[in-house]
Amino acid sequence: MIRFNNDYNRGALGSILKELAATNTESYAGYGEDEWCVRAEAVIKKLISRDDALIKFIPGATQANVVAISSALSPVQSVIAADTGHINCHETASIENTGHKIIALPNTDGKISAQQVEECAAEYYGSGAPEYLTEPKLVYLSFPTEKGTLYSKQELGEISAVCKKYGMYLFVDGARMGYGLGSEKNDLTLSDFAELTDMFYIGGTKCGALFGEALIITEPSLRYRFKAHMKQKGAVLAKGWLMGLQFAVMLESGEYFEKTKRADELAMEIKKAFEAKGIPLWVESFTNQQFVILSERQKNILAQNYYFEEEGITEQGTVVRFCTSWATSQAEADALIAGIAAL
Numbered sequence: 001m002i003r004f005n006n007d008y009n010r011g012a013l014g015s016i017l018k019e020l021a022a023t024n025t026e027s028y029a030g031y032g033e034d035e036w037c038v039r040a041e042a043v044i045k046k047l048i049s050r051d052d053a054l055i056k057f058i059p060g061a062t063q064a065n066v067v068a069i070s071s072a073l074s075p076v077q078s079v080i081a082a083d084t085g086h087i088n089c090h091e092t093a094s095i096e097n098t099g100h101k102i103i104a105l106p107n108t109d110g111k112i113s114a115q116q117v118e119e120c121a122a123e124y125y126g127s128g129a130p131e132y133l134t135e136p137k138l139v140y141l142s143f144p145t146e147k148g149t150l151y152s153k154q155e156l157g158e159i160s161a162v163c164k165k166y167g168m169y170l171f172v173d174g175a176r177m178g179y180g181l182g183s184e185k186n187d188l189t190l191s192d193f194a195e196l197t198d199m200f201y202i203g204g205t206k207c208g209a210l211f212g213e214a215l216i217i218t219e220p221s222l223r224y225r226f227k228a229h230m231k232q233k234g235a236v237l238a239k240g241w242l243m244g245l246q247f248a249v250m251l252e253s254g255e256y257f258e259k260t261k262r263a264d265e266l267a268m269e270i271k272k273a274f275e276a277k278g279i280p281l282w283v284e285s286f287t288n289q290q291f292v293i294l295s296e297r298q299k300n301i302l303a304q305n306y307y308f309e310e311e312g313i314t315e316q317g318t319v320v321r322f323c324t325s326w327a328t329s330q331a332e333a334d335a336l337i338a339g340i341a342a343l
Contacts, residue, residue, distance in 0.1 A: 002332050005307040007176070007263070007288060007325035012210040013255060016246050028241040032057055032227075037244030043251045044202065044214055048194035054217040056230060057243035061175040061203060062091050063235040064213045068199050069138060070098035071229035072169050072222055077137035080120055082107040084146050086173060101134045109283050110145030114158035121166040138169040143188075143200075144180040148285030153187045160196040169219065172200035176287070178207035178260030178326070184268070185286040194218050204243070207260050208250050208326040212243035259326035263288040266333040267324045273337040280316060288324045293317045298343050306336055 003009045011017070028034040041055045058064040065087050069079055078101040081088050087095050088104050095102055103120060105112045121136055139159060144150055151159075163170045172193060177200075180186055193200045198219035204212040217223050230236045237243060250256040267288045274281065274292050282291035293316045294302070302308070311319040324333065 001305060001307060002335060003307045004322040004324065004328075004336065005309050007179070007206045007323050010325065010327040012246070013208045013250055013259065013326070015253065015255060016209065016249050019245055019249050020242070023245065028239075030238045030240065031236055032240030032244065034241040034244060036241040036248055040214070040244040040247040040251065043248060044216065047190045047251065048216060049191040050194045050216075050218060052218075052220075053194065054223040054226060056215045056217075056226060057237070057240060057247065058201075058213050058215055058230065058235045059211050059237055059243070060205060061086075061173065061201075061213050062094060063233065064175075064201050064215050065091065065140075065173060066094045066098065067226075067230050067233045067235050068171055068201075068215060068217075069095055069140065070100065070233070071226060072138055072171070072199070073100050074137075075099050076135060078103055078134040079138045079140050080105060080112075080117060080136050080168075081140040082110060082112045082142075082145070084110050085140055086142055086146055086175070087140055089146070103134075103136055107145075107147075110142070110147030110149045111151060111155070112141070112159075114155070114162045117159055117168075118162045118165075121162070121168065125166070136166075136168060138171055139163055140171050140173065142173040142175070143193075144176050144183070144285075144287045144289070147283045147291065148287045148289035149283065150180055150183060150186055150286065151188070153192055156188065156192070156196050163198075169198040169222065170196070172197050174201045175203035175213065176206050176289075177201070177203050178256055179264055179288040182257060182261030182264045183286045184264070198222060202247070202251075204246060204250075206325070208256055209243075209246040212246055214243075214247050260288070263324040263326055263328055266328050266330065267322075269333055270322060270324070270336055270340070273340040277340055277343055279340070279343075282311070282314075282319045290322045291319060292322070294320055301343060302336075302339055305339060
């Protein structure tokens with residue numbers, strides 16, 4: 001059986017494991033106050049062209065979302081997100097549990113628009129009684145989205161402009177950042193994210209690390225006592241160097257970008273195989289997540305040899321996700337392509 005059900009089903013890049021083994025008997029300061037974290041921070045600051053950014057390493061993406069959003073909002077403020085956003089669908093009301101409402105906007109292929117965000121903010125300020133309502137203060141986006149789609153530089157810029165107009169923060173969930181950057185359709189850079197957003201993160205867990213997300217805060221007002229917020233939410237790792245080392249190794253070498261780009265390329269080969277067979281796409285994705293609609297027969301045949309995620313039922317059949325990763329090999333992709341051709 002070959003796994004295409006997610007992009008976190010294998011350990012880590014060999015280069016990371018090699019460095020972990022080589023430094024295993026070394027001792028380091030705890031809680032991220034070590035030379036590996038300093039080294040990784042320097043690499044990231046160079047990549048984003050921002051020496052003033054605050055960078056913190058957090059074990060997981062849901063933790064990063066919870067800490068970032070809850071630390072930015074007061075008790076009477078809320079977050080705007082797509083109804084398909086990870087914080088709205090896959091985090092067990094973690095944001096609501098910190099006392100903040102999620103204003104879920106209808107998505108179009110996983111995305112929301114600047115117009116939707118503006119209408120939401122304008123409705124609050126034009127209500128005549130804003131003191132009785134939760135104030136939309138932060139906009140949450142995912143890149144790529146939960147449907148594998150991408151925001152363009154123009155779209156992100158337009159949303160950023162609306163956020164500035166209404167005094168809202170813009171936060172981008174980058175758990176799959178590498179796959180977004182590596183897509184043939186992407187026109188955004190890490191420097192663009194640093195310029196257009198207030199917070200975003202470079203995902204490690206799904207992109208070649210054992211675990212870890214590099215959260216980048218560019219807005220000065222959000223930096224105050226941020227580590228205290230991390231500690232309160234259980235997101236400070238005592239052995240913080242384990243994350244610093246991983247990001248330093250894979251970002252310095254460029255392997256992070258190479259492996260995720262290759263995953264996108266393999267996903268495009270798989271996508272073409274589905275299209276050649278006349279199997280309909282559920283959404284047009286140019287990243288490592290591919291969503292197709294399978295008949296019951298097709299689904300059952302492929303399930304004999306491959307793991308994939310079922311996303312729901314339509315009139316045409318079952319929506320399923322096939323996901324490549326930094327570790328997917330050409331041989332694995334070729335096997336699936338042959339399986340699709342034989343349907």
